Amino acid sequence: MHRISLEQWRMFIAVVDNGGFAQAGDALYKTQSTISHSIKKLEQTVGKPLFEVVGRKAVLTPYGESLLAAARTLVSHADALEHDAISQHSEIRSTFNLAVDILFPASQLWRALSRLAADFPDLNIQLHETALSRCGELLDDGTVDVGIASSIPKGYVSQLATTVDLCAVAHRDHRMVGDKKHSLQELEQHRQLVVRDAGLRGNVNSGWLGAVSRLTVSNLEQSWQGVQHKAGFAWLPIWFLEHKNDADVVQLNLDNGHMRTVALQLAVRPELASSKVVKAFTSYVTEELKDE
Numbered sequence: 001m002h003r004i005s006l007e008q009w010r011m012f013i014a015v016v017d018n019g020g021f022a023q024a025g026d027a028l029y030k031t032q033s034t035i036s037h038s039i040k041k042l043e044q045t046v047g048k049p050l051f052e053v054v055g056r057k058a059v060l061t062p063y064g065e066s067l068l069a070a071a072r073t074l075v076s077h078a079d080a081l082e083h084d085a086i087s088q089h090s091e092i093r094s095t096f097n098l099a100v101d102i103l104f105p106a107s108q109l110w111r112a113l114s115r116l117a118a119d120f121p122d123l124n125i126q127l128h129e130t131a132l133s134r135c136g137e138l139l140d141d142g143t144v145d146v147g148i149a150s151s152i153p154k155g156y157v158s159q160l161a162t163t164v165d166l167c168a169v170a171h172r173d174h175r176m177v178g179d180k181k182h183s184l185q186e187l188e189q190h191r192q193l194v195v196r197d198a199g200l201r202g203n204v205n206s207g208w209l210g211a212v213s214r215l216t217v218s219n220l221e222q223s224w225q226g227v228q229h230k231a232g233f234a235w236l237p238i239w240f241l242e243h244k245n246d247a248d249v250v251q252l253n254l255d256n257g258h259m260r261t262v263a264l265q266l267a268v269r270p271e272l273a274s275s276k277v278v279k280a281f282t283s284y285v286t287e288e289l290k291d292e
Contacts, residue, residue: 133199
């Protein structure tokens, strides 16, 4: 704990600038006794006299002179911080915490983060990869500033971040692969690779569409590997599949060209809505949606 308060340093500087205790009191709207008492306590704390009285004027001792520049810097920085905090003319936050569902297109996310890092070079960024309900939990806990997921908790104003198309894929040796079209009801009779809900307080049964048999994994890459090794079929984002190059994994031929579309929402903790960092990231990450 600091034994010398910021107010004591203010009084120390005021005595120097105004030439005496009474004059400092007038400048700070305090009594002379208040100034004198504060300076005496300051001198007791540092263990050396800071002023000597010459005539009617308080003059710095050599030791007091050695502290003056640092005291001015301290008070000046404190005043600037207070002004910025109140007026919000500058961004005070040094860390940006973000939770993003694994379905969100990776390239879109990294383009936004790259621009954010360039605009705020001193910013520390914490990225949490989430699945299903975990993003909402991190928002509610105050762990993250912004969350992007298909389900946002009540109490948040959200906006559309992007839509993601998913298609069903399987190994080319899977029984449903071929020219014949299949219904979703037929698909339900086969084992599906699904990503587990990463939430700690709930379990959202989303993604497997009623499949009789499931193999639950932790992320999209594990789901892909399961398909490659003939462990089952999976619904995977098209953006994810476009980065893969494996002729053994093919899209299933379903009735009416069945494709799942998931809307991902962006939510901001209400108290951070005016943050420059948050506004910038929100703009960058939704820019492509606006251009469509």
